[in-house]
Amino acid sequence: MKQFLTYLFSLVALTLALLYCCDFLYTQVYINATPRNKLQYIIETENENFDVVFLGSSRVANHIDTELFENLSNKKTINLGVEGAGLNDNLLQLKLLIAKNTVKTIYLQIDTNFESENPSNIVISEAMPFISNPIVKNHVKKYFNNFNKLTYIPFYRYAINDPKIGFREFFLSLINKKPRIAPSNGFAPKFGNRTPLRGHNLPITIKQENSVLNEFIEICKKNEIQLLLYTSPYCSSTNNLNYFEKLTLKIPGLINYSKGFNDTLFFNCGHLNNKGAQEFTNLLYITTKNKLISDAKK
Amino acid sequence: MLFNSIDFALFLPIVFLLYWFVTNKSLKLQNLLLVAASYLFYGWWDWRFLFLILFSTLVDYTVGIALSKEKEKNKRLVLIWISILVNLGLLGFFKYYNFFLDNFTTAFSFFGRDINSSSLNIILPVGISFYTFQTLSYTIDVYKGKLTPTKDFVAFSAFVSFFPQLVAGPIERATNLLPQITSKRVFNPSEAKDGLYLILWGLFKKIVIADSCAVYVNEIFSNYEQMNSLTLLLGAVYFAFQIYGDFSGYSDIAIGTSKLFGVHLMRNFNFPYFSRDIAEFWRKWHISLSTWFRDYLYIPLGGSKVSKLINLRNIFIIFLVSGFWHGANWTFIVWGGLHALYFIPLSLTNRNRKNLNIVSQGKMIPSFRELYSMLLTFFLVLIGWIFFRADSVAIAFDYIQKLFAFNFKSGFQYLSTERYAPELMILIIGFIIVEWSAREKEHPFFGKWIHLKIIATLVSIILLGVYSNVTDFIYFQF
Structure with missing residues (x-):
């Protein structure tokens, strides 16, 4: 029995040692690799002056043609929309972005993401290699109840986030493979039109308030960043589109573009295609350019 | 409690x-501890169903004792039927009630008569098909005089609820x-070590192979209508390895865990994908179930020692019942029927016991003939798995039709999980090579490279395992 228990303990010790080694290896690769996602890009960017930053979900990543907006406005622009990201994720992006860079104007996309204050697990999983970064650490501590496991159990943070930062992504980072969408631009256009468009069901009721959005607004005020809140278009078969009227009452100044776009400009009901994205970027610039100019005069 | 959970990792060393x-x-x-641990293990999932196990245990324990005292043939027959009806009645109610109700309703409406029926919201108790068959083997063996019934209720309870194999087998014989x-167990360090290796290999099969394939x-199965033939073929191949990794992985962990407690369970899988014909496949796949059906259904029906026609009937019965055992869905019945069709030509030509030896024993690579036979058998099994995995028989046929449409447009397809369908192939090929090299043993941990193999397996489990979406073992639903 003694011999067996010794063998068993040596196996456990070996497993722990391997977990530490793998954790160390993954962290080093992610920290030193060329950024393959937008959060990595934000963390590794220093001393940049961004005139315009777009934040939100895929409805930003697919809708804002960064190059077009930059040409129209003549301002340094970046699209940091991430598929599946919620307001909580955008808040982390903002905190990390302004820690080492300056930002003049932020366009924040608001839609049904107003209903949630929780992190989406998408952006946060990409932040896991950087958990020792004080901003990431504080954010995770505040919003995740498995903070201790994530911080102190070796490799746990990588294991539970394997679809985003597992072996496949580790390997691609190790060989410095370029991502499909360059994070420094961030526009991820969709092509085609999935007809017939299946309409979204928007919420019937609306949340009283969103504390994450309030915190976002506070940080922007404190850092003298102009914040423009807007809603992207939905296709005509969307149900309960009056949700945005209620949302406009909750958020004064919200620019509502939810209606009015032709269905041929959509890839699917919640996402514009490339042509739609160009029209929307154009419209967004035209309707908000005065604010950008006044910002420039400051 | 799942074998691949932190809970079990704490539970096992304590027990x-x-x-x-x-x-x-x-x-x-010791037996009392086994019963308590087993009830805790099962109750972790849903404590209410512990009463069901307890009830089954009480009934079969009582029937066993009564059978030992009763000499009169008719009364003995009544007793055995009580056990069969109670056990199969519980199984039938929890597993098949809604299935029969739905089919009766559909049949009546087909003949123009609408009947009102309301299906019940029944939760299927995990492992009911496994422990029901296990306890049935006890009463049947006692009835046949093959086994002396135990008077020790604690030992009998431990036999029914033994946690390593309670929820997904192997379905052990009481004998x-x-x-x-009922006899004292002695700790055997080399057996225990072997148990650890089986647990390690089982975890690899489940977490790395099965869950990655899943x-x-x-x-692929959810979006099969948009997939081309190559991707559909890969979907079927991946399911073959998912179900093998999942179920044989579970069995390995169960057998390995039992070894830690000085208990030997029967082997449940013996490298079934290296079979040269369907008969060999069924001698190597879910061995505890196929031998259960052989001993308690096929042989009592007359087995093969009857006319060809009756033998054909027996083959169909055993495969259809086996299919139906897996679940209350026509897909499983068709799956069973398909295997019966595969098996019949071998049985009719007396070639069903042709391949009893280990394939390419003592050789590194198989002969061309062996390779051809293995690939053909695997292909037949693959077609069966499509029925097993599909949500309905119609979907399975549609899937197969698209598979044989030989539409190779756009090559392998990009999946919304941000992966390309062939990426997993490298892992599967590596897995096949390791299994092939270990086919004369129970697991690959042997020889002079054993320590290196252990490290490689541990690293693979850490790096390649799927932890974001911990899935139940597939056979839990059966």
Whole structure:
């Protein structure tokens, strides 16, 4: 029995040692690799002056043609929309972005993401290699109840986030493979039109308030960043589109573009295609350019 | 409690230490610990169904004792039928009630008569098909005089609820497991070490192979209408490895865990994908179930020692019942029927016991003929798995039709999980090579490279395992 228990303990010790080694290896690769996602890009960017930053979900990543907006406005622009990201994720992006860079104007996309204050697990999983970064650490501590496991159990943070930062992504980072969408631009256009468009069901009721959005607004005020809140278009078969009227009452100044776009400009009901994205970027610039100019005069 | 969970990783060492260091002086205490641990293990999932196991245990224990006292043939027959009806009645109610109700309703409406029926919201108790068959084997063996019934209720309870194999087998025979429970176990370090290796290999099969395949399989089967033939073929291949990794992985962990407690369970899988014909496949796949059906259904029906026609009937019965055992869906019945069709030509030509030896024994690579036979058998099994995995028979046929449409447009397809369908192939090929090299043993941990193999397996489990979406073992639903 003694011999067996010794063998068993040596196996456990070996497993722990391997977990530490793998954790160390993954962290080093992610920290030193060329950024393959937008959060990595934000963390590794220093001393940049961004005139315009777009934040939100895929409805930003697919809708804002960064190059077009930059040409129209003549301002340094970046699209940091991430598929599946919620307001909580955008808040982390903002905190990390302004820690080492300056930002003049932020366009924040608001839609049904107003209903949630929780992190989406998408952006946060990409932040896991950087958990020792004080901003990431504080954010995770505040919003995740498995903070201790994530911080102190070796490799746990990588294991539970394997679809985003597992072996496949580790390997691609190790060989410095370029991502499909360059994070420094961030526009991820969709092509085609999935007809017939299946309409979204928007919420019937609306949340009283969103504390994450309030915190976002506070940080922007404190850092003298102009914040423009807007809603992207939905296709005509969307149900309960009056949700945005209620949302406009909750958020004064919200620019509502939810209606009015032709269905041929959509890839699917919640996402514009490339042509739609160009029209929307154009419209967004035209309707908000005065604010950008006044910002420039400051 | 899942084998691949933190809960089990804490539960197992605690029970192990209590078993060998605290209760080792008394067999009764050890068995009591096994029952308590098993009930905790099962109750972790849903404590309410513990009453069902307890009820089944009480009925079969009482029937066993009564059978030993009763000499009159008719009364003995009544007793055995009580056991069969109670056990199969519970199984039938929890597993098949809604299926029969739906089919009767559909049949009546087909003949123009609408009947009102309301299906019940029944939760299927995990492992009911497994422990029901296990306890049935006890009463049937006692009835046939093959086994002396035990008077020790604690030992009998431990036999019914033995946690390593309670929820997904192997379905043990009372003649094998009960004598081990009623006699003193001695700790054997080399057996225990072997148990650890089996647990490690089982975890690899489940977490790395099965769960990785599951990601792709779910994606491909859910969107099969948009997939080309190559991707559909890969979807079927991945499901073949998912179900093998999942179920044989579970069995390995169960057998390995039992070894830690000095209990030997029967082997449940013996590298079935290296079979040269369907008969060999069924001698190597879910062995505890196929031999159960052979001993308690096929042979009582006359087996093969009857006319060709009756033999054909028997083959169909055993395969259809086996299919139906897996679940209340026509897909499983068609799956069973398909295997019966595969098996019949071998049986009719007396070639069903042709391949009893290990394939390419002592050789590194198989002969061309062996390779051809293995690939053909695997292909036949693959077609069967499509029925097994599909949500309905119609979908399965549609899937197969698209598979044989030979539409290779756009090559392998990009999946919304941000993966390309062939990426997993490298892992599967590596897995096949390791399994092939270990086919004369129970697991790959042997020889002079054993330590390196252990490290490689541990690293693979850490790096390649799927942890974001911990899935139940597929056979839990059966």
